[in-house]
Amino acid sequence: MNHSSAEAEVETIEPLRYLKGEAAAIETELLKDYRFGQQQLIEIWGQACALAITKAYPLSSLSKKQPTVLVICGPDQNGSIGLVCARHLRIFEYEPTIYHPKRSSQSLHQDFTVQCEKMDIPFLSYLPTEQVQLINDAYNLVIDAMLGPEADISNIKEPYSGILGTLKQVKIPIASVDVPSWDEEEATQDGIHPEVLISLTAPKKCAACFSGKHYLAGRFLPYDIQKKYELNLPDFPGTDTLIEL
Numbered sequence: 001m002n003h004s005s006a007e008a009e010v011e012t013i014e015p016l017r018y019l020k021g022e023a024a025a026i027e028t029e030l031l032k033d034y035r036f037g038q039q040q041l042i043e044i045w046g047q048a049c050a051l052a053i054t055k056a057y058p059l060s061s062l063s064k065k066q067p068t069v070l071v072i073c074g075p076d077q078n079g080s081i082g083l084v085c086a087r088h089l090r091i092f093e094y095e096p097t098i099y100h101p102k103r104s105s106q107s108l109h110q111d112f113t114v115q116c117e118k119m120d121i122p123f124l125s126y127l128p129t130e131q132v133q134l135i136n137d138a139y140n141l142v143i144d145a146m147l148g149p150e151a152d153i154s155n156i157k158e159p160y161s162g163i164l165g166t167l168k169q170v171k172i173p174i175a176s177v178d179v180p181s182w183d184e185e186e187a188t189q190d191g192i193h194p195e196v197l198i199s200l201t202a203p204k205k206c207a208a209c210f211s212g213k214h215y216l217a218g219r220f221l222p223y224d225i226q227k228k229y230e231l232n233l234p235d236f237p238g239t240d241t242l243i244e245l
Contacts, residue, residue: 016232017230017231017232018203018204019201019204019205019229023201026201030225034225039111042081044220045084045178047088049085049088049217050085051217052175052217054094055242056195056213056215057141059094067095068095068138069094069096069097070096070097070099071086071098071099072167073145075104076104078145078147078177078178079104079145079146082143083112085145086143087116090119097123098121098122098123099127101159101163129165135170140173141172141173141175142167142170142172142175144167144175144194148179164181164191174192174193175197176196176197176198177200178199178200178204180192180194180197180210197212200217202231203245215245218231219236219240219242
């Protein structure tokens with residue numbers, strides 16, 4: 001085979017797409033046109049987050065005697081994903097504790113909360129913001145499931161602004177769900193610095209400059225949506241539902 005014909009057969013690999021504002025449109029399409037349920041999507045994403053944690057922080061690698069994990073949940077969808085993640089981590093024999101300062105009144109969110117309570121996962125009544133060392137001593141890592149892509153990062157109110165201030169000081173690793181608790185499109189220098197990022201569906205624009213360990217959980221997406229939004233998702237290995245980018 002000569003070089004020209006070999007080159008002709010080389011398939012051009014398009015770069016992975018980093019979403020700007022399309023994440024909400026994709027989710028709406030999944031719910032309305034493809035008849036996915038909101039609970040179904042949150043369950044898929046939450047389980048994928050838990051699996052990513054097991055890859056990044058296997059039980060055997062944890063430095064503390066107990067496999068403790070602190071999951072901080074926000075009031076919106078990212079918080080629900082955090083609750084599902086915590087439940088699956090409990091099934092995977094981690095010991096999650098949830099801090100969920102502002103619980104949503106949505107029945108779906110309440111359902112996920114009850115599921116965690118029924119799994120005997122403890123909920124913190126407060127976060128020791130003045131004593132960061134207590135967090136460092138008690139947990140192996142923190143999962144940031146606070147502010148998702150829909151959050152207005154320029155207008156973060158308490159208690160989340162205070163929690164972010166605390167997370168900037170912790171010495172244990174932070175793993176963020178979908179977007180670190182800063183802007184969907186802009187990575188901020190004065191924000192938290194997660195060691196692990198778990199992108200859901202497709203990575204958001206702010207992830208383009210993320211230098212830590214980056215996982216993508218998006219294997220469930222129908223092919224027509226992948227094609228329509230030119231996501232150019234990578235080939236997932238075997239039957240895995242997530243991939244390290």
